[in-house]
Every structure is written in C-alpha cells, then in structure tokens.
Amino acid sequence: MAEDDALKLGGVRLGSRLIHGTGKFPSADVLGRAISASGAQMITLAVRRLHLDGDRRSELEGIDLTSYTLLPNTAGATSAEEAVRLARLARAAKLSDFIKVEVVGEQETLLPDPIETLEATVRLVAEGFTVLPYASDDVSLALRLAAAGAAAVMPGAAPIGSTMGVLNPHNLRLIIAKCPVPVIVDAGLAVPSDAARVMEWGAAGVLVNTGIARAGDPVAMARAFSAAVAAGRSAHLAGLAHVEGAAPSSPTEGMPSALVRL
Amino acid sequence: MSQPPAGSSGSATGPSLRERLLAARLYLVSDDATPAAELPSVLEAAIAGGVDIFQLRRKGVEPGDLLELAGRCGQVCRQRGILFIVDDWVELARECGADGVHLGQSDMPIADARGLLGEGALIGRSTHNRGHVDEAMSQRADYISAGPVHETPTKPGRPAVGFEHVAVAARRTHVPVVAIGGLGPHEARLALESGADMVAVVRAICSAPDPGAAAARFRQSMLEAVSWPWIFVNGVPRKCRPGEHLGELAAALELAEVGVVVEVNGSILARESWDLVDLHAGDRLEVVHFVGGGCGG
Structure with missing residues (x-):
C-alpha cells in the first residue's frame, strides 16, 4: 500500500485500515500474536474496574499499549452521560485522546441509541476528544454525527458480537457515498470477504473483533482479515468496474467464418 | 432442641x-x-x-x-x-x-x-x-x-x-x-x-x-x-487511616501501574494531585484501567 494512502484520523496516520478489537480472545498470548499478525496500528479497549483483590492481570497483559494508537470505547454506557464519564476516565489514563462512543439503547439487541450517541458525540467533541461514534446504519444519523464533529463514523454491519456479516449493503454504501468524514464499518463482520466487500465500496476502514477472536485460529484469521482489507482497499482505489446486464467480454469482430461443409 | x-x-x-x-x-x-x-x-x-x-x-x-x-x-x-x-x-x-x-x-x-x-x-x-x-x-x-x-x-x-x-x-x-x-x-x-x-x-x-x-x-x-473511616472502593467497603490522603491509599492498594485512573465522588483526580486529596468517611472511589474490548465491552 502506498505510504500516502494512510488513514488520517485525529492527527494520526494509520498505515493499516484494520482496527483490531481486543475482547473475547482465548488468551492474552493469542491476542498479542493476532494483533501482530494483523498489522493493525489501532486497537480498541474497554474501561473497567481494576480487580483490587486477587489476580489483577487483564487480557492486555503483555501488550505494549504505547506502541499502538488506542481507541478506548464507552461500552457499557446506556446514556450520553455514562458515555461521557467513561470517555473522561479513558482519557485520564493519558494514553489516548481517541474515544469510540458506544451507547447501547437496548440490551437484547445491543443496537445503539442514536439520540444518546449524537448527544455524547457533541459533548465529547466539545471536550476535545477525537470522537468515533459507533452508530446504526442510518444515513441521516451519519451526516448528523459528521456535522457534530465526529472524526469518523462507525456504522455497524450487524449487531455487536455477532458474525452476521453485512445485513444492509444498500445503507452502508449510501453512508459511504454521502458521509463527509471517513466511514469505518464496525460490528458483525464475520469473514474476510465481508471486510473486503465494504472496503471495495470505499469504507475507510473496518473494526473486527469477534470474527478474529472466535475463529478456529485467531492468529491466522487476523492475517486473513489484514489481506482482505488491503485487497478491498486496492480494489476501491483501482475503481470498480460496473456494467448492468450481459455484454460479451471478448471481441465480436474478427470471428473466423463458420465452417462450411463441402 | x-x-x-x-x-x-x-x-x-x-x-x-x-x-x-x-x-x-x-x-x-x-x-x-x-x-x-x-x-x-x-x-x-x-x-x-x-x-x-x-x-x-x-x-x-x-x-x-x-x-x-x-x-x-x-x-x-x-x-x-x-x-x-x-x-x-x-x-x-x-x-x-x-x-x-x-x-x-x-x-x-x-x-x-x-x-x-x-x-x-x-x-x-x-x-x-x-x-x-x-x-x-x-x-x-x-x-x-x-x-x-x-x-x-x-x-x-x-x-x-x-x-x-x-x-x-x-x-x-x-x-x-x-x-x-x-x-x-x-x-x-x-x-x-x-x-x-x-x-x-x-x-x-x-x-x-x-x-x-x-x-x-x-x-x-x-x-x-479515632477509628478508621469506611470508604467505598469499586463499590466495596474498605477502610483508610484517619486523615489519609489518596496518595497513601493508592500506595497501599499498589496503584502505581500506568493506566490506572481514580475517580473520587465522581471527579477524576490526576495522579499528580493524589497527595493533596484527603479522604473522608463515605467517599466513593472508582479505580479503573483498560481491559480487552471491541464493541459492547
């Protein structure tokens, strides 16, 4: 990938357009090797209470957080208020000004609450965060989030934690086409071809967690996603061919004359 | 019986x-x-x-x-x-x-x-x-x-x-x-x-x-x-010394590691200020750090 094709977000240049989740991996060791194999330069994190009694180690043990651009999330928030609090806690760790706003509106589907997501985005942009809101695949909402100052918008391909792939290709393509800020497709991408597909459409990047973490061999799958994201991006930059209906791919001229039985 | x-x-x-x-x-x-x-x-x-x-x-x-x-x-x-x-x-x-x-x-x-x-x-x-x-x-x-x-x-x-x-x-x-x-x-x-x-x-x-x-x-x-006041740390009751400041509690709880953030009664307190913050009975502390997560925690 050409050096000047880096994804620029909040003053950071990301050579890899694959953002790597860090949840639900079988072990800290597998997580570390998967991130390395993916070539990702940005990883997501959550903010949670430190276990003061007993084992304090988290799955991030052994990962040098300073060698990545960190994208902490506000997972667990159900209101703008809670998202703002989690964002402030995340920034106070002094490792990142980025925040992935996640405000879940409903616990069974884990689908985002668009009103609270927008409210949190407005407030956190005002506080100087680089805000990447996770959003439903709604064009108007994406435009409102961009107008509110989001550095990128992150529409979900499918519900959080699922491997259902791209449920609404039409909406995602519309968002990619209309949104003035980078669109990073988040949640639900199951297999590398899902990632390649949205990248071909012009997504600026993808965030993958479950598709890698729950694969048979997460390290190999991280490598596969990395290749797919790069392929999809190259295809997008190359310009996709688009022809409706049948048309011969071979010349219609110059056919040898039909054999005539003498 | x-x-x-x-x-x-x-x-x-x-x-x-x-x-x-x-x-x-x-x-x-x-x-x-x-x-x-x-x-x-x-x-x-x-x-x-x-x-x-x-x-x-x-x-x-x-x-x-x-x-x-x-x-x-x-x-x-x-x-x-x-x-x-x-x-x-x-x-x-x-x-x-x-x-x-x-x-x-x-x-x-x-x-x-x-x-x-x-x-x-x-x-x-x-x-x-x-x-x-x-x-x-x-x-x-x-x-x-x-x-x-x-x-x-x-x-x-x-x-x-x-x-x-x-x-x-x-x-x-x-x-x-x-x-x-x-x-x-x-x-x-x-x-x-x-x-x-x-x-x-x-x-x-x-x-x-x-x-x-x-x-x-x-x-x-x-x-x-002068008995020790009860405070709450991550929702759990815990005692600290009378007149203790946050820096001493943080040392006792071994919170030196990078990335640990402390919030007292809803306010995030920068590490540099910990020695200036007195703890009082009933204070509510949240001690957080980063854990693995992608979407939905």
Whole structure:
C-alpha cells in the first residue's frame, strides 16, 4: 500500500485500515500474536474496574499499549452521560485522546441509541476528544454525527458480537457515498470477504473483533482479515468496474467464418 | 432442641445479625479458668459493662457439659440482646442456636460451616498473616480476628503479630476486624486506631475482680479512639487511616501501574494531585484501567 494512502484520523496516520478489537480472545498470548499478525496500528479497549483483590492481570497483559494508537470505547454506557464519564476516565489514563462512543439503547439487541450517541458525540467533541461514534446504519444519523464533529463514523454491519456479516449493503454504501468524514464499518463482520466487500465500496476502514477472536485460529484469521482489507482497499482505489446486464467480454469482430461443409 | 436455627434473627423487624455485628465494639471470649457455674454471671456483668458480642470457648470439656453451658450463655446473650458466637464447634453452634461460629486456622473450612449453619449465620476466622486475611475474604468470612497482637497465655507459642497485622487486615477486608491478644484498655484504643473495628478480651474481663467495671474501662478507652473511616472502593467497603490522603491509599492498594485512573465522588483526580486529596468517611472511589474490548465491552 502506498505510504500516502494512510488513514488520517485525529492527527494520526494509520498505515493499516484494520482496527483490531481486543475482547473475547482465548488468551492474552493469542491476542498479542493476532494483533501482530494483523498489522493493525489501532486497537480498541474497554474501561473497567481494576480487580483490587486477587489476580489483577487483564487480557492486555503483555501488550505494549504505547506502541499502538488506542481507541478506548464507552461500552457499557446506556446514556450520553455514562458515555461521557467513561470517555473522561479513558482519557485520564493519558494514553489516548481517541474515544469510540458506544451507547447501547437496548440490551437484547445491543443496537445503539442514536439520540444518546449524537448527544455524547457533541459533548465529547466539545471536550476535545477525537470522537468515533459507533452508530446504526442510518444515513441521516451519519451526516448528523459528521456535522457534530465526529472524526469518523462507525456504522455497524450487524449487531455487536455477532458474525452476521453485512445485513444492509444498500445503507452502508449510501453512508459511504454521502458521509463527509471517513466511514469505518464496525460490528458483525464475520469473514474476510465481508471486510473486503465494504472496503471495495470505499469504507475507510473496518473494526473486527469477534470474527478474529472466535475463529478456529485467531492468529491466522487476523492475517486473513489484514489481506482482505488491503485487497478491498486496492480494489476501491483501482475503481470498480460496473456494467448492468450481459455484454460479451471478448471481441465480436474478427470471428473466423463458420465452417462450411463441402 | 426447640432452639431457633443458628443465625436466625430474634425479630423480623430488628437489625440483622450483620448489622449488629457492624455495630459491635467489645468482644468477650470466655476463658478456661472461670468455673462453668460462674460464667453466666460473669457474662451478665460484662454485658452490663459494655460487652456486645460473646464467644464461648472452653477446651477440655465434655460435649454434654459444653452443650448445657452453651444453652445458658446463649440465653443470657439473647435476653440482653448481644451476639452469641461459639468457638470452633459448628454442630454445637447449630444445636444451641448461636448467632454464629468462630473458626481458627486449623478448624473447618468456612464453606463447610456455611453449609451446616446456613447463609444467615455469622462466621468468623482467625488470621495471623496477610495470606490468612485474603483467604478468609475469598471464603466470605463475616468477620476476621487479627492477632495475637501480643503473646498471650491463651495461645502459648504463637508469635505476636503486633498492630501491624491489624492494620494490614483492616486494609484488605471489607468485613469487621477484631483485634485480639493481650490487650488492655489502653491498647484497645490503639487497636481501633490501627484499623480494628472490635477488640476481643479474654482474661482482662473474665479474671477481673469486677468484670463489669473492667468492660466499662475498655469501652471508655475505646470511645476516645479515632477509628478508621469506611470508604467505598469499586463499590466495596474498605477502610483508610484517619486523615489519609489518596496518595497513601493508592500506595497501599499498589496503584502505581500506568493506566490506572481514580475517580473520587465522581471527579477524576490526576495522579499528580493524589497527595493533596484527603479522604473522608463515605467517599466513593472508582479505580479503573483498560481491559480487552471491541464493541459492547
């Protein structure tokens, strides 16, 4: 990938357009090797209470957080208020000004609450965060989030934690086409071809967690996603061919004359 | 027996056993020297002087005699509204309807006692070092004792752990800590100032010419103590030293690692300011760090 094709977000240049989740991996060791194999330069994190009694180690043990651009999330928030609090806690760790706003509106589907997501985005942009809101695949909402100052918008391909792939290709393509800020497709991408597909459409990047973490061999799958994201991006930059209906791919001229039985 | 089951509270509307345990300060443990026949009257006098929790501990007594003595002591405790604990012998605690049992390090595991006595019963555990404290907490003890502060003839050969262990125990638990081991009235005050919630006394009350007056001297001395305030850390009660600042607590909790963020009563406090923040009773601290997550945590 050409050096000047880096994804620029909040003053950071990301050579890899694959953002790597860090949840639900079988072990800290597998997580570390998967991130390395993916070539990702940005990883997501959550903010949670430190276990003061007993084992304090988290799955991030052994990962040098300073060698990545960190994208902490506000997972667990159900209101703008809670998202703002989690964002402030995340920034106070002094490792990142980025925040992935996640405000879940409903616990069974884990689908985002668009009103609270927008409210949190407005407030956190005002506080100087680089805000990447996770959003439903709604064009108007994406435009409102961009107008509110989001550095990128992150529409979900499918519900959080699922491997259902791209449920609404039409909406995602519309968002990619209309949104003035980078669109990073988040949640639900199951297999590398899902990632390649949205990248071909012009997504600026993808965030993958479950598709890698729950694969048979997460390290190999991280490598596969990395290749797919790069392929999809190259295809997008190359310009996709688009022809409706049948048309011969071979010349219609110059056919040898039909054999005539003498 | 027609006694209520161990741990049942006497009144449906009164404070629970654990609430009464939290309020208790002076913990009397019976000695072996007081004749069994005199023990109930010694207990009566001690309660009048301010004892609010009693543990029956007698070594080398026939089971039948001990059951009879437990019945009489339990009756005194119930009548006077103080907590009644039986040492070591879980079956006896159940038989005589005690509020709970106290287990030494070589006694039954807490979970087994809980199974026999039920969730409501109070279960205490002796601790002599930090490992004992952590183990007792993981096994859900209702209170722990910390000692012996001084060497005592009650536990010959057991090395004294001093007030240092009391402070360690106070730091690491969210249940009441009972300081024990050769404590007089003055040392009872020091024990509370080292983080104990209660002081256990054996000979200094049981062998006193006037057990009630002896108990009252303890209470008076303990009233003058500046005890450790309770705060809440990640939703769990925890004690800190009076006048302690956040920097000291952070050191005690080993929060030096990069990326740990502390919020006190809703305000995030930068690490550089920790030494300037005084902690007060009832403060609510959240201590967070990064964990793995993608979407939805």
